[in-house]
Amino acid sequence: MPELPEVETVRTGLASLVVGATIADVEVYRPSCVRLQPGGEGEFAMRLQGMVLDAAVRRGKFLWFPLAEQGAEEERVDAPEAALSAHLGMSGQFRVFEGEAPAPHGHCRARIRLETPHGPRTLDFLDQRTFGYLVAETLRPTRDGLPGGQGSDLAAVPGSVTHIARDALDTAASDAEIVSRLRRGTRGIKQLLLDQTVVSGIGNIYADEALWAARLHPERPAHAVSAAQARELLDCVRAVMRRALAQGGTSFDALYVNVNGESGYFSRDLAAYGRAGEPCERCGGAIRSERIGGRSTHWCPRCQRRFSPRTPRD
DNA sequence: AGTAGCACCTGATTGC
DNA sequence: TGCAATCAGGTGCTAC
Numbered sequence: 380m381p382e383l384p385e386v387e388t389v390r391t392g393l394a395s396l397v398v399g400a401t402i403a404d405v406e407v408y409r410p411s412c413v414r415l416q417p418g419g420e421g422e423f424a425m426r427l428q429g430m431v432l433d434a435a436v437r438r439g440k441f442l443w444f445p446l447a448e449q450g451a452e453e454e455r456v457d458a459p460e461a462a463l464s465a466h467l468g469m470s471g472q473f474r475v476f477e478g479e480a481p482a483p484h485g486h487c488r489a490r491i492r493l494e495t496p497h498g499p500r501t502l503d504f505l506d507q508r509t510f511g512y513l514v515a516e517t518l519r520p521t522r523d524g525l526p527g528g529q530g531s532d533l534a535a536v537p538g539s540v541t542h543i544a545r546d547a548l549d550t551a552a553s554d555a556e557i558v559s560r561l562r563r564g565t566r567g568i569k570q571l572l573l574d575q576t577v578v579s580g581i582g583n584i585y586a587d588e589a590l591w592a593a594r595l596h597p598e599r600p601a602h603a604v605s606a607a608q609a610r611e612l613l614d615c616v617r618a619v620m621r622r623a624l625a626q627g628g629t630s631f632d633a634l635y636v637n638v639n640g641e642s643g644y645f646s647r648d649l650a651a652y653g654r655a656g657e658p659c660e661r662c663g664g665a666i667r668s669e670r671i672g673g674r675s676t677h678w679c680p681r682c683q684r685r686f687s688p689r690t691p692r693d
Numbered sequence: 694a695g696t697a698g699c700a701c702c703t704g705a706t707t708g709c
Numbered sequence: 710t711g712c713a714a715t716c717a718g719g720t721g722c723t724a725c
Contacts, residue, residue, distance in 0.1 A: 414701090440720095468718075469717075506702095508717085510703095510719060564695065565696080673699090674717095675717080
């Protein structure tokens with residue numbers, strides 16, 4: 380599933396293929412893919428028509444293209460005020476065609492026709508399970524005046540991203556802030572990792588991987604996580620994502636800007652996720668899998684001890 | 694305020 | 710064989 384490393388791979392692909400292009404035409408094949416657009420597909424298309432994709436920016440799993448008015452780059456005086464935002468949900472993919480595009484794929488939810496100096500291109504948004512979306516919306520300034528995300532120095536984020544925390548690989552993120560937020564409340568630590576308002580970019584797979592690496596039980600109450608443990612956990616989150624990024628970035632077709640979670644990192648290098656019953660590579664104990672808070676959760680009961688102030692063991 | 698739970702949706706897989 | 714139940718997942722909303 381697309382988590383931070385996969386979305387970053389998509390972002391860099393799109394940065395090279397569609398940034399600088401002008402939107403010539405917008406077609407929505409499935410209106411629910413623009414369900415966040417108050418005025419529906421009509422408004423979506425109208426706000427995009429004729430605008431230039433000025434950059435490809437990412438915060439956590441959220442992706443957007445600031446929209447500039449048409450005109451040569453050096454003529455543009457105003458900073459972008461709007462953006463085309465995208466979230467890939469669990470199965471969203473972008474595909475770019477150069478020249479003439481084929482008939483849209485069965486899972487294609489929207490098609491954006493582009494004009495570029497290299498000729499026409501087509502940007503397709505595919506999404507089998509339809510949890511993803513596109514929306515054209517207004518940019519809002521960041522409170523700290525720092526860049527809103529990876530891929531642009533613009534200190535702004537789209538409206539739908541204002542409540543999303545900076546991600547674990549954001550150089551403007553405050554470690555102390557993230558550590559403090561990870562330790563607050565009664566929820567299990569895994570739920571904090573998945574809470575995109577605490578630190579963004581982490582999904583179910585990397586949450587399990589980071590907890591395994593940090594030897595923390597997913598259900599340890601946040602308030603029972605020490606500052607040192609939270610810091611170590613954040614380090615593990617970064618390590619696992621950087622490793623995934625290094626692998627995911629090498630193995631995708633440039634024009635099929637692939638976010639299929641099964642590409643790259645997914646099936647190769649996982650220590651906990653999807654390994655129920657298999658031996659823990661650290662201690663040899665069997666990896667356990669259980670549904671926790673509605674999500675499949677994988678951990679090593681020997682390495683990741685349950686927090687139990689009274690009962691002696693899990 | 695913080696937390697829990699459900700809706701959203703499709704296709705693959707499993708069960709009867 | 711055919712149909713129904715189950716599962717996978719992230720986010721946004723509602724309800725306590």
